[in-house]
Amino acid sequence: MNEYDDLLERVSIRAAANRPHRPPVTADALTAADERLGFPLHPLLAALYWQAGDGGFGPEYTLFPLTRATAAEEDTVVDGYLDRVPPADADTWRSWPKGVVPILARGCAMIATVDCLSEDGTVLVFDPNAITGQDLTSAWFVDAGSLAEWLETWLAGSGWYEGDMVDEEFDMPLWADAASRLKSVRPSAAPQSAGIHLLPRPSAHASLTHPPWNDEAPHPVATRWGASQQVRGFPLSCLR
Numbered sequence: 001m002n003e004y005d006d007l008l009e010r011v012s013i014r015a016a017a018n019r020p021h022r023p024p025v026t027a028d029a030l031t032a033a034d035e036r037l038g039f040p041l042h043p044l045l046a047a048l049y050w051q052a053g054d055g056g057f058g059p060e061y062t063l064f065p066l067t068r069a070t071a072a073e074e075d076t077v078v079d080g081y082l083d084r085v086p087p088a089d090a091d092t093w094r095s096w097p098k099g100v101v102p103i104l105a106r107g108c109a110m111i112a113t114v115d116c117l118s119e120d121g122t123v124l125v126f127d128p129n130a131i132t133g134q135d136l137t138s139a140w141f142v143d144a145g146s147l148a149e150w151l152e153t154w155l156a157g158s159g160w161y162e163g164d165m166v167d168e169e170f171d172m173p174l175w176a177d178a179a180s181r182l183k184s185v186r187p188s189a190a191p192q193s194a195g196i197h198l199l200p201r202p203s204a205h206a207s208l209t210h211p212p213w214n215d216e217a218p219h220p221v222a223t224r225w226g227a228s229q230q231v232r233g234f235p236l237s238c239l240r
Contacts, residue, residue, distance in 0.1 A: 004044050004148065008051050011151055015057035022054040025066050033066055033078045039099050041077075042121035044147045045114050049077075059112075059154045060161050061105045077101050093134045097181035100124060106161070112143060120146035124175055136182050140175035 015021065030050060034040045041049075048063070049055070055063040055077075068079045080102040086092050099117035106112055106125060115122040123144040130139045144150035153159045160172075 004047060007044075007148055007151060008047055010155055011048065011057070012052040014155065015052040018053075018057045018062070020056070022056040022065065024051055025049045025054050029066060036078055037081060037101070037116075039116060041101070042114055042116040042118075042147060044121055045077075045101075045103070045116065058104060058151075059159055061107070063103050064105075075102060075105065077103060095136060095182045097140075097178070098183075100181070102126075114147055120148070122175075123147055123150040125172065137178040138174070140178040141172040142175050143172060 027050065030041065030046050040046070049066050055065040057063060063077075064080060065076045066078060068076045078101070081096075081100075084096040084102070085098075086094060086096070097115075100113045100115050102111045102113050104112040106127075108127075109129060110125055110127045113124045113126055115124060122142060123146070125141045125143045127139050127141065132138045144153065
């Protein structure tokens with residue numbers, strides 16, 4: 001029995017109760033996703049899409065689909081990542097950390113992400129409203145130390161985004177690895193698969209039209225910084 005089997009079963013039951021339910025993706029779709037990204041999805045994240053469904057479940061606005069299948073899907077895990085990572089020849093100070101894929105919208109331009117290069121699949125929040133000058137490190141926060149922990153919190157109904165928390169503030173630490181990880185370019189060719197996957201990798205696909213980067217002023221969001229400048233209070237009313 002795999003360490004995530006029980007968690008995956010419980011998530012799958014919740015996902016199946018959502019309407020409409022998006023069926024899980026195929027093994028070929030996950031393989032194609034890895035090839036397009038240039039790195040393997042975190043094993044638990046891949047298993048969610050292979051067993052529970054192709055997004056449409058999870059906290060608040062629910063998980064993105066794996067890849068864009070229709071023009072109506074503005075954000076996806078694979079296409080959202082590739083669209084956020086600037087080309088190698090791009091003349092921009094914007095960057096996106098390699099291996100960190102978007103999974104869910106948080107409102108007010110905030111995005112929940114998973115660090116596929118970390119052992120536990122750290123769940124991060126990117127908040128462009130917190131960017132100071134051209135310092136992107138101030139916009140990355142740790143939501144949960146692992147994807148498993150993040151999912152358990154959702155299943156338990158105890159997340160900071162839940163309704164009874166909406167008028168409170170939640171302190172979230174800055175991501176310590178942001179500075180060292182904020183340099184990446186789009187993969188130029190499909191790499192060889194790396195890493196170990198939870199399941200026999202359950203091949204799929206496309207490209208975003210909605211540009212996540214622009215130089216306009218970010219949506220204003222009230223913030224509260226701790227004295228150490230290492231913690232930020234999120235205005236939860238922004239998530240509604």
